[in-house]
Amino acid sequence: MVALVGLLPPLLLLLLWGGLDAKPTERLDQELRQEAEVFLEKYGYLNEHISKAPTSTQFSNAVREFQWVSQLPVSGVLDFATLRQMTRPRCGVADTDSHATWTERISALFAGRRAKMRRKKRFAKQGNKWYKQHLSYRLVNWPEHLPEPAVRGAVRAAFQLWSNVSALEFWEAPATGPADIRLTFFQGDHNDGLDNAFDGPGGALAHAFLPRRGEAHFDQDERWSLSRRRGRNLFVVLAHEIGHTLGLTHSPAPRALMAPYYKRLGRDALLSWDDVLAVQSLYGKPLGRSMAAQLPGKLFTDFEAWDPHNSQGRHRETRGPKYCHSSFDAITAEPRTLQERWAGLPPNIEAAAVSLEDGDFYFFKGSRCWRFRGSQPVWGLPQLCRAGGLPRHPDAALFFPPLHRLILFKGTRYYVLAPGGLQVEPYYPRGLRDWEGLPEEVSGALPRPDGSILFFRDDRYWHLDQAKLRVTTSGRWATELPWMGCWHANSGGTLF
Structure with a gap:
């Protein structure tokens, strides 16, 4: 600790x-x-x-x-x-071994392969790193005075900083399932010892635990802000403490994110060369991706402008990831290419959903289905799902919290599945008239933290009130949903 x-x-x-x-x-x-x-x-x-x-x-x-x-x-x-x-207020992690670790990285940089092998051996010590590359996280709570969508956007971006320059991949775990890394805001004494109790504005800001406990704690009473113009910038502190949960020590390099005293957002890249070397020494370089994802700090100066309930004055931009320019076949917990995370899935998956009961992912194509726990298959081989009354070539899949069941959509009908995902419940399928305002042939469905559900088709989305089973709003997802990562409110550029 x-x-x-x-x-x-x-x-x-x-x-x-x-x-x-x-x-x-x-x-x-x-x-x-x-x-x-x-x-x-x-x-x-x-x-x-x-x-x-x-x-x-x-x-x-x-x-x-x-x-x-x-x-x-x-x-x-x-x-x-x-x-x-x-x-000065600073990170709560001790600076022990910072000098030795930094010296070893520099030696490896100039001495070549032999030093590189020594460095990898050193970082293999128990508890210094995660022994997997796909990590889940959960934002347990957030500052009461900040909008939840903006805080979640800042958390997602903070994890993405490290994913962009390493072989790591992160995904947000369902609220009811386990998570590798947990981010929590506390007041005062929170069972970490009296010496570690938070003390309100100023003083203590945050502390973190190295792998594999995977926790970062933040002072709930701090004057947190998601703007660089006032308060304590939460995004910078999040990104720094996440670095510690990955096993990184403090860096003495100029303008490093992992310096003991929190970095200020500016025009330079958020991660210094030493930050990148440190995370790659633990987890390797990005797999099959360019390292050009380093972004200047000015893109992250005002997450509060990402609040979807405050759309005035936004500059909309259509550049971004490939999915921002076209429709997609399926969506799970977040927008990403399926094969990047679930090796062995065929291309052109037709429907996907994540269970909020056990955190497992379900994928459907033709008459077959797959089930994954994290990035590992549960069934070993794809199952033939046609025998249980499931439709061939479903349009979309959804875990529906009120029923605690998976639902498949096909054309003008929907199917409620029994636990396990291989059998349709009695008295189904039923017509889409039960879902007032929902169009036919949707391509994806996603429950949101606020209890609503988003449905997608082509370049449009429909926002459905879960309690009333009625569509309340609709629009274009690439330009109206900031968390999709297709535009940035202030810079006119894209985030991911």
């Missing part, structure tokens, strides 16, 4: 911001040193097993190491700039 962020006490703040005009007395010097020792021990610069009064050499070396990681002039002297740096 990692320690939390903390500010030095009021005595040091008073000194730093000009509250004391006279030269510090010997007593104040000693108190400042003691507070600095507490800070340096908390963040891994002083060994907690050494004596309560470290020697001058031990203390100077610890200060020197902190200055190096913090990109300050390395002197070993507890000067004004070093004290001020210690008061």
